[in-house]
Amino acid sequence: MEAALVAVVLAGATLGGLVAWRLQRRHRGVPRGWSTAQSEAADLHRRLHRSVDETRQTVARVGARGAPVDQLVSLTEELHAEALTIDRELVAASQLPDGARHKALLELKWRIVESEKLARRVQAIAIDMTSPSFDATDDGIRRLHERLDALDDARREAREIGRDEPTPEPPAS
Numbered sequence: 001m002e003a004a005l006v007a008v009v010l011a012g013a014t015l016g017g018l019v020a021w022r023l024q025r026r027h028r029g030v031p032r033g034w035s036t037a038q039s040e041a042a043d044l045h046r047r048l049h050r051s052v053d054e055t056r057q058t059v060a061r062v063g064a065r066g067a068p069v070d071q072l073v074s075l076t077e078e079l080h081a082e083a084l085t086i087d088r089e090l091v092a093a094s095q096l097p098d099g100a101r102h103k104a105l106l107e108l109k110w111r112i113v114e115s116e117k118l119a120r121r122v123q124a125i126a127i128d129m130t131s132p133s134f135d136a137t138d139d140g141i142r143r144l145h146e147r148l149d150a151l152d153d154a155r156r157e158a159r160e161i162g163r164d165e166p167t168p169e170p171p172a173s
Contacts, residue, residue, distance in 0.1 A: 041094035
């Protein structure tokens with residue numbers, strides 16, 4: 001009997017947690033159900049914020065490695081502000097009649113694609129800031145090649161010197 005009671009309590013707690021998660025509002029101003037809804041507007045909303053979140057995470061990782069990311073953080077905040085503006089337009093577009101909604105969502109989709117491109121550019125700059133610079137290793141390898149080439153040339157020259165001289169005859173005794 002106790003096991004059944006525990007199972008019912010756990011099931012209720014799990015269900016309650018799922019309902020609370022479903023109803024939580026991650027982004028203010030958008031319908032609560034957009035976190036899992038299958039509408040085109042909800043999909044566009046999630047797509048937009050996914051790119052902003054990925055950019056924010058990339059910039060944070062680069063900053064944790066010690067790179068100066070103040071400007072990248074500022075750009076990411078501007079991307080987020082733009083995303084919130086697009087969210088408001090998505091909400092308004094989602095409430096339009098079918099034909100007008102489709103046209104408005106197409107226009108917003110273009111803006112979301114542009115925002116994603118900007119987010120990828122910020123990410124690329126952030127990653128480039130902590131990427132290793134191969135110039136120093138290339139210079140070192142080039143110097144090693146030059147030294148080894150010089151050594152090979154010196155060895156060849158030393159061999160040729162020995163060949164050019166006639167072998168001395170042993171002194172007569």
